[in-house]
Amino acid sequence: MVRGLFITLEGGEGSGKSTQARRLHATLEALGHEVTVTREPGGSPGAEAIRTLLVTGDVDRWDGMTEALLLFAARRDHVERTIKPALDSGHIVVCDRFIDSTMAYQGYGHDLGRETVEQLSGMVLGEFKPDLTLILDLPVEDGLKRAVSRGGDEQRYEDMDVAFHHRLRDGFLDIAKREPARCRVIDSSGSEEDVAVRLKAAVLPVLGSTHG
Secondary structure, eight states: OOOOOEEEEEESTTSOHHHHHHHHHHHHHHTTOOEEEEESSOSSHHHHHHHHHHHSSOTTSSOHHHHHHHHHHHHHHHIIIIIHHHHHTTOEEEEESOHHHHIIIIIIITOOOHHHHHHHHHHHHTTOOOSEEEEEEOOHHHHHHHHHHHOSSOOTTTTSOHHHHHHHHHHHHHHHHHOTTTEEEEEOOSOHHHHHHHHHHHHHHHHHHHOO
C-alpha cells in the first residue's frame, strides 16, 4: 500500500486553520481520497489531556521550555497513535498545527530559539515531518480580532501581548522562507471560500505528484 500524505495547516491566532482543515477534508474526500483530520496539541487521548494544560489558565502558567516539553510529549503520542497509523493505511492526514507551531510559538514567540526546538524535535520525531505545510498568514491585529470574536475557554495564547503575536507571525514567515519546498504561505484574508480556493490550488499539484 502506498504511504499517505501528511499535510499540516499552520498560522497565528484567528488565521482560520481549524475551519480550513474541515473544508480541506471535505474537498479531498470529494476527490475520492481517504482522509484523517486531527489537531495539535491533541489528536490522541494522551495528547488531548496535555492540551488542556497548555491552552487554559493564566498567561504565565508555563515558561517557554516547559511548554515545549509538554508539546513534544503530546506530539510523540499523537504521531505514534494517530498520524503514523493513518499514513501507513494510505490516508491523507490533515493536521491543524504541528512542529512549526512549536517553532513559531515557543522558538520565536517565547524566544526559546530555533536550535533548542530543533534539538527537541530530533530527539522526539527524528526525521519525521510533514510533506506539505500550508501557513495561513494574516496581519496580527486582524487575527486577534477574529480570535476574540470566536470566544471559548481556550484563550491563553490569545491573551498574550501583541509583541508576542508579531514575533509569532515573523516566525512562521521565516520558517516558510527557510523551507520553500515544503511550505506555502496562504493569504488568509477575505472570506472562508476565498481562502479555501487558495488552499485547494496549493494542494492539488502535490496530490498530482504523489497520489496521481
